[in-house]
Amino acid sequence: MSRSVLVTGGNRGIGLEVARTFAEAGDKVAVTYRSGEPPTGLFGVRCDVTDPQSVDRAFAEVEAEQGPVEVLVANAGATRDMLMLGMSEEDFAAVIETNLMGAFRVARRAAVRMATARWGRVLLVSSTVGMAGSPGQTNYAASKSALIGLARSMCWELGRRNITVNVVAPGLIETDMIAHLTPERRAELVSGTALRRPGTAAEVAAVVRFLASEEASFVTGAVVPVGGGHGMGH
Numbered sequence: 357m358s359r360s361v362l363v364t365g366g367n368r369g370i371g372l373e374v375a376r377t378f379a380e381a382g383d384k385v386a387v388t389y390r391s392g393e394p395p396t397g398l399f400g401v402r403c404d405v406t407d408p409q410s411v412d413r414a415f416a417e418v419e420a421e422q423g424p425v426e427v428l429v430a431n432a433g434a435t436r437d438m439l440m441l442g443m444s445e446e447d448f449a450a451v452i453e454t455n456l457m458g459a460f461r462v463a464r465r466a467a468v469r470m471a472t473a474r475w476g477r478v479l480l481v482s483s484t485v486g487m488a489g490s491p492g493q494t495n496y497a498a499s500k501s502a503l504i505g506l507a508r509s510m511c512w513e514l515g516r517r518n519i520t521v522n523v524v525a526p527g528l529i530e531t532d533m534i535a536h537l538t539p540e541r542r543a544e545l546v547s548g549t550a551l552r553r554p555g556t557a558a559e560v561a562a563v564v565r566f567l568a569s570e571e572a573s574f575v576t577g578a579v580v581p582v583g584g585g586h587g588m589g590h
Contacts, residue, residue: 361568362418362425364388364405364462365432367395369531370481373557374429374564381565384422388414388432405432405458415465424469427568430459431481433499435533440494448495455499460506463521467514476519477568480507482579484527484587500525504579511577520576522567527583528554550585 366375366387375398379385386399394400399421403414418425434454436447459480470476485493486500503523510521528534528545534554537545546552560582566572567580581587 359383359426360418360423361385361427361429362388362415362462362466363429363431364403364458365390366398366429367392367400369533370526370529370557370560371429371431374431374561377558377561377565378427378568383427386418386422390432403432405461406453408461411461411465415462419469424473425466426470426473426475427477427479428462428466429479429481429564429568430462432458432462433481435493435496437492437496439492443495448498451495452499452502455496456502456506459503463506463510467510467519470519471514471517474517476514476517478507478510478514478519478521479564479567480521480523481564482523482525484525484581484583486525487579487581487587487590507579508577515576520567520573522572522576523579524560524564524567525579525581525583525587526555526560527581527586529560529582530554530556548586549583550588553584555582555584 361378361383363371363375365371367389372395375385375387388401388403390404401414401417404410434451436451463478480503482503483500485497489497507521507523563582
């Protein structure tokens with residue numbers, strides 16, 4: 357059965373691959389984007405997850421187009437990398453606002469209709485950095501690790517309504533975000549993976565798709581690293 361799926365930050369990178377994977381499986385898929393143009397072939401809604409009114413408007417548009425959101429992938433994120441001693445409170449707070457508060461806003465909005473329907477799938481996209489840490493990313497790591505606590509608390513609140521909440525934590529993935537890395541830095545990051553290679557967005561999307569499936573109906577509160585071994589054991 358075709359489901360109504362929403363992927364935030366679904367206009368590029370991992371989010372776009374996730375959205376396309378759902379669409380190829382026959383689901384009705386909407387993506388949010390903050391700037392630029394929506395991806396071809398997908399229903400796009402402009403949305404700034406740091407603005408509660410923008411989130412409400414986006415959900416209203418999606419609901420009018422394809423019905424209440426049944427599968428939510430909270431993927432929208434931001435970075436402002438800098439060593440902690442030089443990081444301003446504004447740079448720290450801005451990343452928390454997008455990565456954590458943004459995920460909270462869209463998850464809360466989606467969960468209202470899911471609870472009424474007594475069915476839903478919520479996937480929060482974290483990062484292995486949230487478990488292993490990374491120099492220059494205290495704000496990013498803090499925001500991504502906090503998603504685990506958010507997801508697991510949501511599990512207890514929503515489980516009786518047949519809603520699962522899980523976390524997918526990508527590691528080093530071949531996207532535009534790592535295209536600027538120097539060969540030395542890339543080699544250093546690859547050496548931190550047991551498989552000694554970066555992953556692909558398709559490999560992340562496959563895990564997201566599984567967690568949203570009926571085969572994963574008894575999986576909730578899980579944190580699944582997709583990092584070739586980086587971030588394991590947490």
